[in-house]
Amino acid sequence: MPIKIPDNLPARSILEAEGVMVMQETDAIRQDIRPMRIGLLNLMPNKVKTETQFARLLGASPLQVELTLVKMTNHVPRNTSSDHIISFYRNWEDIRSEKFDGFIVTGAPVETLPFEEVTYWDELRRIFDWTQTHVHGSFTICWGAQAAAHHFHGMPKYELPEKKFGVYSHRNLAPASPYLRGFSDDFAIPVSRWTEMRREDIPEGRGLKVLMDSDEAGLCLIDDPDHRSLHMFNHIEYDTGSLSDEYFRDRASGKPIAPPHDYFPDDDPERPPLNRWRSHAHLLFGNWIHQIYQTTPYDLRAIGE
16 A cells, blocks of 8 residues: 655655655545554654655555654754745644554754753653653654653663764564564664664663664664664665765765765765665564554554553
């Protein structure tokens, strides 16, 4: 089944050109199917690119998915036009009475700040608490995952001596997990962060289970069943060119930055990179959607009760 997104969202034309099934809003309401309601709290600077990345992965599901784009209520994005935000985004305060099958919290370019110094930290904490009563399953990404692990479990983050930047080999530590169904034993995932969380800070007795990790990049994916959440510390959703865009942006601004690890062929930035994580990104999100579908109430009103 296709993904249902607003008819004029810029991601639509990109996804249609890639062969992703995208449903018109007018067609969706004629189908006698309850779509999976997925909210996307988009904290990334490039809203359009991030919308497209997640819509691409959600749209690969055989289920009908209705995507709702969400923003922090009082935070004004500086890198996306106000027309786009007004046309396609809803403030969290305006949707807090609604129920969702799934909810995604993205990364954000604030990871070197203490959590309490992020301007929207108090609202984000309320959102995390709200997911426990209004969302059946959550998926947090990069800084969003660090923020959730800190909020729910008090885990600290540590600043790295240099940016962990590139594509790193990861291990499948839980082949029997429904979220890793079909995963190979090792696989590549993009990493782009200045901070990390550490295995030794995972509290005991909370049911947390590490599903993926890396010798070089550390923790990657944690299952948090008590909070019905997955916490992904890296960027498995990234496009082929996302790391390239970051590299050339920083280089053009004069920042000292090395080419992303194991990304460009022969470490030559003049050669186009190859995507070695796309299949596992689709698999992970497909497994997450499938797991939500198998366990979520048919009546949205029953979520959280």
